[in-house]
Amino acid sequence: MGYIGTRTARRIKGRLGHQSSGGTLQSLSTPVVPRNPAGGGRGHLGFDGDDGAGLSVVSNAHLIRYKHAKQPKHLLGATADFPPSKRHKALDVIAYFLHSTPTVMRIAMPSARPRVGDRAPSDSQSRGNSSTPTDKMADRVDDKTITAPNEIESLNLPPTGHKFQFSSKSKKQDGDVALALFATADDLHIPVDAAEEKKLIRKIDLLILPLIGVCYAFFYIDKTTLSYAAIFGIREDLNLHGTQYSWLSSLFYFGFLAWAFPTNFLMQRLPLGKYLGFNIFMWGFFLMLQAACNSFATLSVLRALAGAAEACSDPAFMLITVMWYTRREQPLRIGLWYTANGLGIALGGLLGYAIGHIRGALASWRYEFIIIGALCCVWGIVIAIFMPDSPVTAKFLNDREKRIAVERLKSNQTGIENKHLKAYQVIEAFADIKLYLFFLLGVVGNIPNGGISNFGTLIIKGFGFSTLVTTLMQIPYGCFIIVAILTCVFLNDRFPTNNRCKFILLFLCPNIAGAFGLCFVDEKHHVGRYFCYLLTGPYNAAFVMILSLQIANTAGHTKKVVTNAVLFLGYCTGNIAGPFFYKTDQAPGYKLGIWSMIVSHLIEVVVIITFWMLMKYENARRDKIQGNEERDLDATAFGDLTDRENLNFRYIY
Numbered sequence: 001m002g003y004i005g006t007r008t009a010r011r012i013k014g015r016l017g018h019q020s021s022g023g024t025l026q027s028l029s030t031p032v033v034p035r036n037p038a039g040g041g042r043g044h045l046g047f048d049g050d051d052g053a054g055l056s057v058v059s060n061a062h063l064i065r066y067k068h069a070k071q072p073k074h075l076l077g078a079t080a081d082f083p084p085s086k087r088h089k090a091l092d093v094i095a096y097f098l099h100s101t102p103t104v105m106r107i108a109m110p111s112a113r114p115r116v117g118d119r120a121p122s123d124s125q126s127r128g129n130s131s132t133p134t135d136k137m138a139d140r141v142d143d144k145t146i147t148a149p150n151e152i153e154s155l156n157l158p159p160t161g162h163k164f165q166f167s168s169k170s171k172k173q174d175g176d177v178a179l180a181l182f183a184t185a186d187d188l189h190i191p192v193d194a195a196e197e198k199k200l201i202r203k204i205d206l207l208i209l210p211l212i213g214v215c216y217a218f219f220y221i222d223k224t225t226l227s228y229a230a231i232f233g234i235r236e237d238l239n240l241h242g243t244q245y246s247w248l249s250s251l252f253y254f255g256f257l258a259w260a261f262p263t264n265f266l267m268q269r270l271p272l273g274k275y276l277g278f279n280i281f282m283w284g285f286f287l288m289l290q291a292a293c294n295s296f297a298t299l300s301v302l303r304a305l306a307g308a309a310e311a312c313s314d315p316a317f318m319l320i321t322v323m324w325y326t327r328r329e330q331p332l333r334i335g336l337w338y339t340a341n342g343l344g345i346a347l348g349g350l351l352g353y354a355i356g357h358i359r360g361a362l363a364s365w366r367y368e369f370i371i372i373g374a375l376c377c378v379w380g381i382v383i384a385i386f387m388p389d390s391p392v393t394a395k396f397l398n399d400r401e402k403r404i405a406v407e408r409l410k411s412n413q414t415g416i417e418n419k420h421l422k423a424y425q426v427i428e429a430f431a432d433i434k435l436y437l438f439f440l441l442g443v444v445g446n447i448p449n450g451g452i453s454n455f456g457t458l459i460i461k462g463f464g465f466s467t468l469v470t471t472l473m474q475i476p477y478g479c480f481i482i483v484a485i486l487t488c489v490f491l492n493d494r495f496p497t498n499n500r501c502k503f504i505l506l507f508l509c510p511n512i513a514g515a516f517g518l519c520f521v522d523e524k525h526h527v528g529r530y531f532c533y534l535l536t537g538p539y540n541a542a543f544v545m546i547l548s549l550q551i552a553n554t555a556g557h558t559k560k561v562v563t564n565a566v567l568f569l570g571y572c573t574g575n576i577a578g579p580f581f582y583k584t585d586q587a588p589g590y591k592l593g594i595w596s597m598i599v600s601h602l603i604e605v606v607v608i609i610t611f612w613m614l615m616k617y618e619n620a621r622r623d624k625i626q627g628n629e630e631r632d633l634d635a636t637a638f639g640d641l642t643d644r645e646n647l648n649f650r651y652i653y
Contacts, residue, residue, distance in 0.1 A: 192404050192408070196404070197408060200397075200401055200404055200405060203396070203401070204325075204405065205333075207388075207396060208320065208324055208387075209336050209337055211382070211383060211387050212321075213336065213337040213339070213340040214379055215280060215379065215383065216317070216337055216340035217343045217344035218280075218375065218376050218379060219310060219313055220341045220344030220345060220348070220453075221348040222283075222287060222306070222310075224344070224345065224348045224453060224456075224457075224474075225348075225369060225372055226248060227453065227457045227458070228352040228355075228365070228471065229365035229368060230245065230454075230457065230458065231458070231467050232355075232356065232363065232364040232365040233363060233364070233365060234363075234365045237363055238293070238299065239296075243580065244296050246454070246582070247300065248299060248300065248303055249454040249579045250576040250577075250579060251300050251303045251304045252304065252307040252310075253307055253450075253572040253573075254304055254572075254576065255303070255304035255305060255306065255307030255309075256307035256308065256572045257307075257569060257572040257576070258304075258308060259307075259311040260311050260315075260568055263315075264561045264565040265561065266312075267319065267561065268421060271389040272316060272320065272387075273383065273387030273388055274384050274387075275316075276313070276316045276383055276387060277380050277381065277382075277384025277387060279313070279380070280309075280376060280379060280380030280383055281380030282309040283306055283309035283310050283376060283380070284374065284375070284378075284379075284380060286302050286305045286309060287306055287369055287373030287376060288369060288373030288374060290303070290306075291362070291367070291368075291369035314568055314571070315565060317337065318547060318550070318551050319560070319564070320387075321333055321334055321551060322551045322552075323391060323409075324405070325409075326408065326409060327552045330551060330552060331489050331492045331493065331548040332489045332492070332493045334548050335489030335490075335544050336486075338540065338547075339482045339485045342477075342480070342482035342485065342537075343478065344478070345474055345478030345481065346479055346482075349474035349478065350472075351372070352474075356467065356468050392406070421558055422556070422640075425556045425558035425562070425642055426559075426562055428559060428644060429558075429559045429563055430562070432563075432644070433614065434553060434554070434614075435563050437610065438546075438549075438563060438567040438570065439566050439569060439570040440570065440603075440607050441546050441570065441604060441607055441608070442568060442569065442571040442572075442574060443570040443571075443574040443577075444600040444603045444604045445543045445570075445574060445600070445604055446543075446570070446571050446575045446578065447574040447575075447578045447581070447596055447597070447600040448511070448515075448536065448597040448600055449543075449574065449575060450574055450575035450576065450577065450578020451578040451579055451581060451582055451590075451596065451597065452597075453575070454579050455593060456474065456533075458590075459533060459588060459590060460473050460474070460530070460533065462523075462587060462588020462589070463526040463529055463530055473530070476534060477534055477537055480534050480538075481538070481541075484537060484538035484540065484541040485540055487541070488503050488506075488541035488544065489545075492545065498616075498652060500545045500548060500549055500652060501545075501549075501608050501609070501611065503541075503542075504545045504604075504608050505608060505609075507538045507539075507541040507542045507545075508542050508604060511535065511539045512598060513532075513535055514532045514533065515532075515536055515594050515595075515597040515598045515601070516598065517531075517535065518532045518536070519591065519595065519598070523588075536597065539601065547567075549611070549652065549653070552652045553615065553643065553651050553652060553653075555642050555646060555649055556641060556642030556643070556645070559642050559643075574600075581593040581595075581596035612653045615652070615653040616653060618651055619650050622647055622649075626647060
């Protein structure tokens with residue numbers, strides 16, 4: 001709890017009296033909480049607001065403007081013209097204390113007091129007034145709680161000192177949900193030894209990573225079900241012709257695309273684990289229904305509904321990762337659950353081989369939809385029961401473990417979760433060039449994926465393999481993807497300082513080489529062409545690093561949700577477009593499809609280099625502004641601030 005006394009207010013105001021009658025006050029240092037060492041710190045005084053009517057205490061580059069305090073404003077200094085005609089207005093001093101939660105204090109100095117230009121009282125005068133009536137009144141004032149910065153304007157405070165304390169209600173409303181775990185500033189500094197933290201991380205890994213990993217394996221198995229159905233006869237059974245098969249793939253992503261923004265905003269409002277589990281169950285249910293289809297039209301509708309149900313999956317996995325792991329840990333964890341992509345390809349091959357041997361009343365492709373869909377429904381129930389909504393409510397952690405899980409994420413400066421949709425963060429997201437770069441990366445990174453996922457088995461079959469052997473030949477491809485992803489994320493973990501863009505570029509090289517090989521190696525050389533096909537797999541490792549860049553470089557929960565949604569809009573767009581480059585009359589070589597991979601990866605290289613240069617420049621700009629000033633990460637860790645608002649934020653590239 002902090003305190004600003006009457007004598008302090010007079011000294012602040014008196015020192016301002018030495019400024020010129022007009023013009024601008026650049027800065028002035030003064031103790032702002034002299035009676036409470038725990039509150040601590042020094043502030044910089046400066047005018048704020050267009051009309052110059054407000055005076056704020058700016059500490060470590062954080063400024064609250066009491067007249068426009070719907071959201072905190074962050075400046076390195078507070079300077080603005082202060083017209084002489086406004087000097088007789090009341091001044092308000094707002095101290096923004098750098099604790100785990102911003103504690104906002106205000107002392108009003110009405111115009112009845114000496115004007116700004118009046119002579120400052122001497123120290124002896126200040127000491128002589130130690131027992132004035134106003135001081136005595138200050139001692140009698142009851143504690144008053146300010147519940148949110150935007151309520152300051154409506155307060156009617158007496159012109160004397162007040163004691164204030166922050167409320168838990170305020171923390172839940174205006175900051176991150178993580179603040180509910182901390183009653184005081186001291187709670188944010190929990191002594192933890194390395195062994196205890198390592199044990200906690202292992203405990204988190206053993207629950208979170210398998211839950212997400214199995215989901216991801218099922219999702220990729222689903223993306224290949226249509227490909228296996230093609231070699232099991234779905235095109236003949238449903239009389240598909242022309243581009244209808246390609247449309248079945250793309251319609252899945254149209255459903256994903258249409259529901260992307262609504263599902264992301266629902267994730268912000270609803271319990272994340274339970275919402276994810278519900279959607280996985282519904283996705284499996286729609287997959288099972290596809291076994292009953294007898295026409296292109298009914299299958300199209302169910303494919304779109306399945307896509308809508310899956311629309312929350314990747315964004316949810318990203319939000320879960322960012323709320324449990326530090327920015328350094330995120331690439332490795334994303335890589336670990338993303339390797340289930342390759343596992344899904346390998347398991348899909350085994351399942352396809354096994355299902356192909358079923359001799360029942362139904363066609364093999366119908367059994368495929370039924371079996372895989374049923375497994376997904378079961379896993380959706382598992383997710384709904386066991387996936388925690390956040391570290392704050394995780395039942396598998398005790399109270400101390402919850403606090404440690406949250407406290408260790410301070411350095412992220414991205415927070416954990418905030419349940420309130422903030423319009424200004426939506427606007428800021430669309431004004432940020434990073435959003436458009438991530439959208440473009442989503443598109444060009446998944447045009448190859450859209451093609452390979454649906455035409456990979458047809459490309460392999462074109463090498464001369466039988467139908468059942470073709471399903472098995474996907475297993476080495478899946479294993480190669482796993483090796484590529486793990487190699488990439490472990491290298492990044494070994495060399496963590498801003499090397500992510502370099503590793504993306506490195507792991508795009510095999511894809512480009514493999515695609516060129518598929519274009520130019522003679523179709524008679526089946527082994528050589530198959531080897532080139534394997535080389536097209538490491539794009540998954542590059543995309544893992546792109547995902548890690550997105551979650552590490554976006555702060556503010558609403559902004560994260562919007563950026564997530566836009567990235568996966570690009571993901572959908574790429575997967576929609578990809579299959580249409582594979583023309584039936586070009587089978588089995590699919591020249592246009594292979595060239596689409598080459599061009600996409602080359603564009604990806606250009607976008608990554610652009611992102612790299614922009615983030616490097618922005619970090620240098622922030623370092624120059626802050627100079628040698630020590631950054632107080634406690635102040636901004638869980639304020640639900642965006643990366644643009646928070647000068648303490650540094651971008652990773």
